[in-house]
Amino acid sequence: MSVIKAEVLGYCMGVRRAVTMAQEALKAARGMHRVYTLGPLIHNPQVLEQFRGQGLEVLDETKLPEDLESVVVVIRAHGISPQLETALAYKGAHLVDATCPIVKKSQMKARFLTDAGYCIFLAGERHHGELIGIQGYAPACLVVADPGEATKQAETLYHRAPTTKTALLGQTTIAPDEYQGIAKAIQAYFPHLEIIDTICKATRDRQQALSQLCPQVDALLVIGGKESANTRRLLAIAQAQGKQAWLVEGLADIPPEICMYPVVGLAAGASTPDKLIDLIEKALSKGLNPH
Ligand code: SF4
Numbered sequence: 001m002s003v004i005k006a007e008v009l010g011y012c013m014g015v016r017r018a019v020t021m022a023q024e025a026l027k028a029a030r031g032m033h034r035v036y037t038l039g040p041l042i043h044n045p046q047v048l049e050q051f052r053g054q055g056l057e058v059l060d061e062t063k064l065p066e067d068l069e070s071v072v073v074v075i076r077a078h079g080i081s082p083q084l085e086t087a088l089a090y091k092g093a094h095l096v097d098a099t100c101p102i103v104k105k106s107q108m109k110a111r112f113l114t115d116a117g118y119c120i121f122l123a124g125e126r127h128h129g130e131l132i133g134i135q136g137y138a139p140a141c142l143v144v145a146d147p148g149e150a151t152k153q154a155e156t157l158y159h160r161a162p163t164t165k166t167a168l169l170g171q172t173t174i175a176p177d178e179y180q181g182i183a184k185a186i187q188a189y190f191p192h193l194e195i196i197d198t199i200c201k202a203t204r205d206r207q208q209a210l211s212q213l214c215p216q217v218d219a220l221l222v223i224g225g226k227e228s229a230n231t232r233r234l235l236a237i238a239q240a241q242g243k244q245a246w247l248v249e250g251l252a253d254i255p256p257e258i259c260m261y262p263v264v265g266l267a268a269g270a271s272t273p274d275k276l277i278d279l280i281e282k283a284l285s286k287g288l289n290p291h
Contacts, residue, residue: 001259003284004217005266006209010277012202012270014077014100015042019273021098022074026054033094035072038080039129042271043228045249068093078129079103081136102172103130106198110138110169118194119157119164121150123182124171125229131171141169146178150185158189166190172200173230202270203230210234210267211241217265219258220245221284223277224269231269238267250276251283258284 011019022041029035036059040048059073061084069092075085079099088095099107113120120141124131135141142157144150157164168186170179176199183195214220220238222245224231231247238245243265246255258264264284268277 001261001284001287002263003266003281004213004263005281006213008205008209009266009268010272010274014102015271017100018042018077018098019047021096022051022056025072025074025096026056029072031055033070033072035074037074037076039076041074041076043225044271044273045225046276047273064091067091072096075099077103079107079133081133083136102200106169106172107134107137109196110134110141113167114138114140117165118167121153121166121168121186123168123179124174128171134169144182147181147185150182151188154186154189167194167196169196170198172198173203174199206230206234206267206270207237210237213265213267214238214241214243217263218261219243220265220267221254221258221280222247222267223280224272225249228269228271231272234267234269248280251280254280
């Protein structure tokens with residue numbers, strides 16, 4: 001069997017940076033201070049397990065302890081709201097801000113537009129950590145998940161305040177056609193809508209690399225966490241191209257029938273570590289039965 005890897009795969013800049021910052025925070029704490037992340041650092045069970053073993057604990061933001069004196073809290077790549085940041089600092093936590101710079105840019109833009117009097121439409125998954133954080137910078141924003149919701153919200157706003165200045169921001173991982181659809185729905189009521197390009201290239205690059213890989217292979221393994229939205233999207237893209245494809249979190253998930261395919265492609269989500277990709281590539285290249 002031969003194995004071809006997608007040209008772009010695995011850790012994006014923001015995730016790699018957050019993982020490195022968490023490792024450095026653990027090293028600096030030298031077991032003398034507790035180190036937390038707010039929610040899981042990344043959507044990858046192996047990496048999380050490894051971090052747990054090194055003493056990194058996960059903090060639930062809805063149940064913050066009263067006293068966080070001498071505690072280190074790593075803010076993950078999704079970022080958090082300024083209100084939560086203040087609450088953590090007030091409780092005495094030492095913050096390590098691993099918010100992805102691209103997400104930070106969206107947060108700053110949301111604050112700037114709010115201060116400039118814009119009504120912001122925020123496109124994406126309402127309960128995603130990134131969107132919750134951005135909403136803290138634009139408390140009056142309207143979150144819209146799809147064009148249908150965008151139409152409803154824009155219509156209501158138009159009847160209430162037809163001359164409002166409006167702007168559109170999106171989740172960094174939103175699909176470009178979905179973002180355009182939402183923009184079009186709002187423009188039907190607010191033609192002067194300011195559309196801010198907040199889509200991260202990392203997601204697009206991994207999707208494009210996978211699309212280029214599909215015609216060259218007989219089957220595909222998409223490596224990544226089942227909880228990772230961008231990994232699941234890669235799987236859907238491969239399947240939409242008519243490829244037999246599986247999402248695998250580790251060696252144990254590799255389906256035995258993969259051995260029937262002469263050329264196998266490998267793709268990986270933005271939170272998949274290089275080590276895991278190498279491990280799976282080696283197992284397949286050696287023609288080893290992974291079980
Ligand atoms: S996908 Fe993009 S925005 Fe999200 S963490 Fe990675 S680099 Fe940052």
